[in-house]
Amino acid sequence: MTSRRRERDALALADQLHSAAIHLLRHLRKEDDASGLSAPRLSALSVVVFGGPITLGQLARAEQVKPPTMTRIVTGLEKDGLVRRKGDKRDRRLTKIYATPKGEKVLVAGRARRVELLARAVERLGATELAELGRGAQLLRELIDSMRREQ
Amino acid sequence: MTSRRRERDALALADQLHSAAIHLLRHLRKEDDASGLSAPRLSALSVVVFGGPITLGQLARAEQVKPPTMTRIVTGLEKDGLVRRKGDKRDRRLTKIYATPKGEKVLVAGRARRVELLARAVERLGATELAELGRGAQLLRELIDSMRREQ
DNA sequence: AAGGTATCGTTAGCTGTGCTAACGATCTCG
DNA sequence: CGAGATCGTTAGCACAGCTAACGATACCTT
Numbered sequence: 001m002t003s004r005r006r007e008r009d010a011l012a013l014a015d016q017l018h019s020a021a022i023h024l025l026r027h028l029r030k031e032d033d034a035s036g037l038s039a040p041r042l043s044a045l046s047v048v049v050f051g052g053p054i055t056l057g058q059l060a061r062a063e064q065v066k067p068p069t070m071t072r073i074v075t076g077l078e079k080d081g082l083v084r085r086k087g088d089k090r091d092r093r094l095t096k097i098y099a100t101p102k103g104e105k106v107l108v109a110g111r112a113r114r115v116e117l118l119a120r121a122v123e124r125l126g127a128t129e130l131a132e133l134g135r136g137a138q139l140l141r142e143l144i145d146s147m148r149r150e151q
Numbered sequence: 152m153t154s155r156r157r158e159r160d161a162l163a164l165a166d167q168l169h170s171a172a173i174h175l176l177r178h179l180r181k182e183d184d185a186s187g188l189s190a191p192r193l194s195a196l197s198v199v200v201f202g203g204p205i206t207l208g209q210l211a212r213a214e215q216v217k218p219p220t221m222t223r224i225v226t227g228l229e230k231d232g233l234v235r236r237k238g239d240k241r242d243r244r245l246t247k248i249y250a251t252p253k254g255e256k257v258l259v260a261g262r263a264r265r266v267e268l269l270a271r272a273v274e275r276l277g278a279t280e281l282a283e284l285g286r287g288a289q290l291l292r293e294l295i296d297s298m299r300r301e302q
Numbered sequence: 303a304a305g306g307t308a309t310c311g312t313t314a315g316c317t318g319t320g321c322t323a324a325c326g327a328t329c330t331c332g
Numbered sequence: 333c334g335a336g337a338t339c340g341t342t343a344g345c346a347c348a349g350c351t352a353a354c355g356a357t358a359c360c361t362t
Contacts, residue, residue, distance in 0.1 A: 006281075007270070007274070009281065010270040010273040010274045010281070011263075011270050013270075013273055013281070013284060013285055014269035014270040014273055016288045016289075016292065017175065017269065017288055018176075018190075018269065019194065019197075019292075020172075020288060020291045020292055020295060021172040021175045022176065022191075022194055023215060023295050024168065024169070024172045024291070024295055025169075025172050025173065025176065026214075026215040026216070026349095027215065027295065027298050027299070028169055028172075038317095038318065038319080039169075039173060040173075040318085040319065040320095041318095043170065043173055055339085055340095056339080056340065057338090063177075064174060064177040064178065065177070065319090065320075066320075066321065066322085067339075067340060068321075068322085068340085068341075068342080068343095069319065069321075070340095071340065071342085072318085072319075072320095073318095073319080076318085091328075091329070091338095091339085092327080092328060092329085093327065093328045093329065093339040094328095094339070094340085095340060095341095117298055118169065118294070118298065119158070119161040119162050119164075120161075121294045121297050121298045122161040122164055122165055122294065123157060123158065124297065125294075129290055130157075130160065130161070130164070132283070132286050132290060133164065133290045133294070134164055135283050135286075135287060136283060136287015136288065136290065136291065137167045137168055137171060138167075139276070139280055139283060139284045139287065140171045140175070140284065140287065141167065141170075141171055143269070143272045143273065143284070144171060144174050144175055144178065146272050146275065147178050147268055147269065148178070189347070189348080191347085191348065191349095192347095206311095207310080207311060207312095208309090208310065216348085216349075217349075217350065217351085218310075218311060218312085219311085219312075219313080219314095219349085219350075219351085220348065220349055220350075221311095222312060222313085223347080223348075224347095224348080227347085242310085242357080242358070243310095243356080243357060243358085244311070244356065244357045244358065245309095245311085245357095246310080246311060246312095
């Protein structure tokens with residue numbers, strides 16, 4: 001029965017991916033700390049910087065988080081001057097989040113520091129492995145997107 | 152300069168992996184919650200179940216966490232009857248952690264539920280993509296191991 | 303044998319992230 | 333105008349991560 005085998009493979013792979021994600025983040029968290037930004041803040045700031053002005057609710061959805069959680073993340077970023085809140089003129093229920101110049105700078109610097117460890121490890125790979133891992137990352141992203149759509 | 156390009160590729164890849172890990176865990180956390188076990192507890196329980204009796208310190212190192220953190224994780228698992236502490240006869244400073252039968256059962260059930268969402272998504276892949284993603288997962292694990300060995 | 307040092311696990315206390323419930327403010331639509 | 337929907341915030345809970353400090357135990361050197 002080949003479907004049995006497929007299912008077992010899928011389960012084993014899912015488990016490996018889960019475990020890898022946990023351990024990867026534990027390593028990178030140390031680098032995040034060096035920049036003074038936690039992983040969730042860095043991730044949210046990244047969305048704001050690259051996704052332009054965005055409402056808090058949209059940001060929460062983008063980060064797969066409930067609004068109260070995003071409120072505090074944004075508050076933390078704002079306290080550090082990386083982001084600022086601005087009410088929407090049209091709909092005054094909305095809070096738009098803008099990246100400050102400092103926020104953009106810190107993001108770039110933080111990102112470089114954050115991925116340095118991982119990038120150093122990546123650089124030790126051969127060209128073939130680099131391509132294979134890149135393909136894996138792409139597939140993983142697509143997988144996550146498909147999970148989100150299914151929900 | 153080809154090294155420039157390599158560096159840029161490595162950085163972009165590191166960034167993708169980081170982002171993917173964050174979003175993957177956010178999705179799976181919902182399934183973890185359904186089993187009553189958080190991701191760190193599930194991960195620690197898994198090590199105990201499959202890694203046999205183990206000291207708290209070894210468990211902390213295996214999970215890339217400081218001892219006080221592991222103390223609380225184990226306390227939570229013990230309170231749920233999934234694990235039990237037992238002093239080592241030889242070296243009475245050590246606390247050995249044992250999985251209970253209930254712990255083993257819960258791990259299996261929790262794991263199945265946890266990876267179901269991810270496995271469903273994985274099963275939608277073609278055979279080629281499945282193999283590619285498997286290769287990516289393997290490389291990622293090796294990458295993490297090499298990061299751990301580095302420092 | 304004894305005393306100093308090292309190791310192990312725990313406790314205490316801080317920060318940050320996640321949630322739900324409830325609320326006030328605002329918009330929308332009948 | 334008023335009822336209901338939507339948005340962000342506040343309050344309060346649980347958990348996970350850390351450092352610092354401590355008691356208990358083991359080890360080692362004298």
